[in-house]
Amino acid sequence: MPKPTKGPRLGGGPAHERLMLANLAAALFTHKSIKTTETRAKRLRPLAERMVQFAKRGDLHARRRVLATITDKTVVHELFTVIAPQVNERQGGYTRITKLGFRKGDNASMVQMELVLEPLTPKVKRSKTATVAATPVGSENVVVEDVVADDVVVEETVVADDAAVDDAAVEADKK
Structure with a gap:
């Protein structure tokens, strides 16, 4: 039996949370940047990083693993053909979370979550x-x-x- 995640669910049960995170990941890969709450971004980050790792592998099994989470084939195709080659040299840290302030209605902490697509500059040792x-x-x-x-x-x-x-x-x- 899988170990449940700690903390409160995001807006309902585990199935709803899984679908919501899949939709957020699809939006992130489509638009390269999304504006969401800090809690959702922190829950999305491991999922998005894992999807990019699968895309970097690029084989059929990895594509099917990503398709099990993100069901939109056009998003998965873009992830494997456009995003994965851009982050191929990077060892991790494919997403960046930048705080924006608080939402006017309910004072929720808002963040900008984006893919880090800049080329990696190696450090001089x-x-x-x-x-x-x-x-x-x-x-x-x-x-x-x-x-x-x-x-x-x-x-x-x-x-x-x-x-x-x-x-x-x-x-x-x-x-």
Whole structure:
């Protein structure tokens, strides 16, 4: 037996909640952005992320799993052919929730939920080890070389006192 979700149901029983989340997901994939309440968006996020993961797989079984939830074939086709290639490089975090304020009638917290379709920019990783060039003990400048992820060597000249130069020379001799 499946474990029921914690917290109150969104507007009725479990079948109604399942249908409502499927309709919200279909609207999200169709329009790329929807305006809804914060509670509904928080409940929709895991479902939408899972559907995008299935679309990234792209095989027949994944398509049938998505069709079991979202019954509109045009929405599923758009998810597999348009959205999945745009988020192919992304490892997760396919949706973004932005708070908008409160609804006028019942003061419900409203949010904008949208798909993150921008291309992913990889972060530049710097190595933790820095090599220090050995310099004579009496000099004031130490050249520090950092190797960045793309095999680019960055050299920095640092003004140091004699004690720091001695320490740098000892470290260079150890390596």
